[in-house]
Amino acid sequence: MNPEVSVIIPTYNSESYLAQALASVLTQTYLNLEVIVVDDASTDSTVKIARSFKERRLKIISNSQNRGVSYGRNCGIRHARGNWIALLDSDDWYAPERLEKLLQIATSNNADLVADDLFLINDGDRCPWGTLLQENGQVIHSPALIDAVQLVQSDRPASLNTSRNWSWGYTKPLIRREFLINNQLQYNEEIKVGEDFVFYLECLKHQARFFFIDRPYYYYRIRNKSLSVRKPTEYLAQSCEITQSFIDQETGWQINKQLLAALEQNLAVFQTRLTYYRAVEDFKAKKIFNVVQHIIACPVILGYILDKVINFLPDKLIFIEKAENTLTVYGRG
Numbered sequence: 001m002n003p004e005v006s007v008i009i010p011t012y013n014s015e016s017y018l019a020q021a022l023a024s025v026l027t028q029t030y031l032n033l034e035v036i037v038v039d040d041a042s043t044d045s046t047v048k049i050a051r052s053f054k055e056r057r058l059k060i061i062s063n064s065q066n067r068g069v070s071y072g073r074n075c076g077i078r079h080a081r082g083n084w085i086a087l088l089d090s091d092d093w094y095a096p097e098r099l100e101k102l103l104q105i106a107t108s109n110n111a112d113l114v115a116d117d118l119f120l121i122n123d124g125d126r127c128p129w130g131t132l133l134q135e136n137g138q139v140i141h142s143p144a145l146i147d148a149v150q151l152v153q154s155d156r157p158a159s160l161n162t163s164r165n166w167s168w169g170y171t172k173p174l175i176r177r178e179f180l181i182n183n184q185l186q187y188n189e190e191i192k193v194g195e196d197f198v199f200y201l202e203c204l205k206h207q208a209r210f211f212f213i214d215r216p217y218y219y220y221r222i223r224n225k226s227l228s229v230r231k232p233t234e235y236l237a238q239s240c241e242i243t244q245s246f247i248d249q250e251t252g253w254q255i256n257k258q259l260l261a262a263l264e265q266n267l268a269v270f271q272t273r274l275t276y277y278r279a280v281e282d283f284k285a286k287k288i289f290n291v292v293q294h295i296i297a298c299p300v301i302l303g304y305i306l307d308k309v310i311n312f313l314p315d316k317l318i319f320i321e322k323a324e325n326t327l328t329v330y331g332r333g
Contacts, residue, residue, distance in 0.1 A: 003057070005033040005099055006080035006177070010072025011050075011090035012040040017221070018049050024093035024219075026055055030100040033057060033086075036079055038072040041065050046090075070187035070195045077186065080177060087172040087196075091123075091221045098217035102174040105143050105213055112208040113200070114143070115173035117216035118166075123223045131216045132166040142214040148204040152262040155197055157269050160276055160304050169197025172218055179208060193238045201246065233281060236274035243267045276301040 007025050011018055018037075025035050037050045038061045050060050061075060077085055084106070086099060098116070106114045119128035120135065133140065136154075146168070155167040180186070183206040187199050204210055243266050250260040279294035279301060295302050 002081045002083075003032050003034040004082055005030065005084045005086050005103070005174070006076070006082035007033060007035045007086040007088055007099075008038070008073055008076030008080065009035065009088050009090050010038045010040060010069050010076065011042065011046055012066065012069075012072075013042045013044045013046060014090035015042075015044040015046050015049055017091040018046055019052075021088055021090050021093050022050065022053055022058070024096070025088065026053065026057070027096060028094065028099050029097045030103060033099065034059060034080070034082060036061065036076040037090075038076045039063060040067060040069070040072050068189060068192070070189040070191070073195075074186045074189065077177070077180065083177055085175040085177050085180070087175075089172070089220075091223060092172075093219045093221075095119075095217040095219070099174070101215070101217060102213075105211060106174055106176070109143055109145075109211050110209060111211045112176045112179040113173040113203060113210040115168065115171035115210070115212050116218055117214055118170060118218050118220040119216045120166075120220055120222065123221055128216075128219065132168075132170060132220075133214060135166050140212060140214050143211040144213075146204075146210050146212050148201055148256070149258045149262050151197070151201055151204060151210075152259065152266060155194075156262075156266045157273055160273060160301075167197055168212065169194060169200060170220065171200075171212075172196070173200070173210070175203075179203070179206075191238060191242060193235050194242055198242060205249075232277040233274060236270055236277065239270045240267060240274060243270060272298055272300060276304055279305055 009018075009021060009025075014021075022035065022037070025033070035055075035058045037058070039047050039050065041063050047060065047062060050058070059079065061079065063072070063075075073087065084103070086102075088094065102114045102116060105111065118132040120130050120132065121128040151168055154165075155169055156165070158165045180203075183203075185199070185202055185206065187195055191198060200210070243263055247260065247263045247267065250256060250263070275294050275298040279291050282288075282290040282294065283305070291305065295305065
């Protein structure tokens with residue numbers, strides 16, 4: 001008999017985390033599942049740790065070369081036998097009742113995707129410091145049916161002088177495998193940022209019934225070296241490209257005007273932030289002419305640049321003062 005749920009775990013050099021991720025799946029209150037670990041040519045003991053779990057529900061696939069997380073998810077989905085696909089990053093973990101709860105929501109609402117809120121926890125901490133909805137100041141009436149416009153709006157960056165926003169693209173929904181097969185959907189293996197968001201938006205553009213619940217059952221670990229922590233200019237440049245590609249798709253008589261407007265607003269914000277961070281990089285590199293060019297191209301960043309300069313100068317003056325004091329001391333010797 002085939003399992004009801006296939007849990008896909010793409011992994012690469014995750015020897016410090018994989019055991020916890022696997023244990024959280026194999027101890028779920030819902031038992032009719034399989035776990036597919038797709039190792040992306042790890043060079044540490046990741047595969048050895050996976051094989052240490054003597055569990056008939058566990059399947060391990062090893063790539064001969066590093067192909068990226070999207071390839072790993074696609075590979076896992078191709079080998080899946082379950083009616084539902086559950087996603088799990090190798091450094092995250094599930095609450096024990098997660099799959100049972102999401103399956104109940106999926107069945108009762110005839111859903112194609114069901115996502116839960118996320119516990120947010122820093123690497124090394126024992127307790128989460130918040131959830132995705134809490135950090136965004138969002139309140140939803142659960143279960144909430146969300147559409148493409150809402151997903152895009154959730155991905156819009158916060159203003160430059162506020163903390164980060166947590167896009168619904170960070171969630172890891174339970175997905176009906178038949179829906180993916182019927183619509184020939186898979187992860188885009190060419191992009192390196194926002195892979196999940198792009199995948200979910202494609203699902204919604206194919207009329208997926210996507211439900212969101214306000215209970216967190218997924219523990220999302222924030223690591224300094226994880227793929228979710230990137231150089232801002234690299235992340236924003238590709239975000240602009242991805243958003244522009246979706247805008248270009250919204251043509252012809254089937255155009256979704258609300259979705260197009262939301263995408264265009266996101267693009268404008270991404271472009272402003274990209275210009276700002278490029279200006280900051282040039283400022284740090286003392287390329288003042290380039291900074292001026294960025295300000296001319298996007299005058300709205302001037303205020304933020306001035307704040308950066310004002311905050312930078314005191315630190316610079318303190319450094320100079322300390323250096324002068326050091327020189328004075330050595331001079332007296």
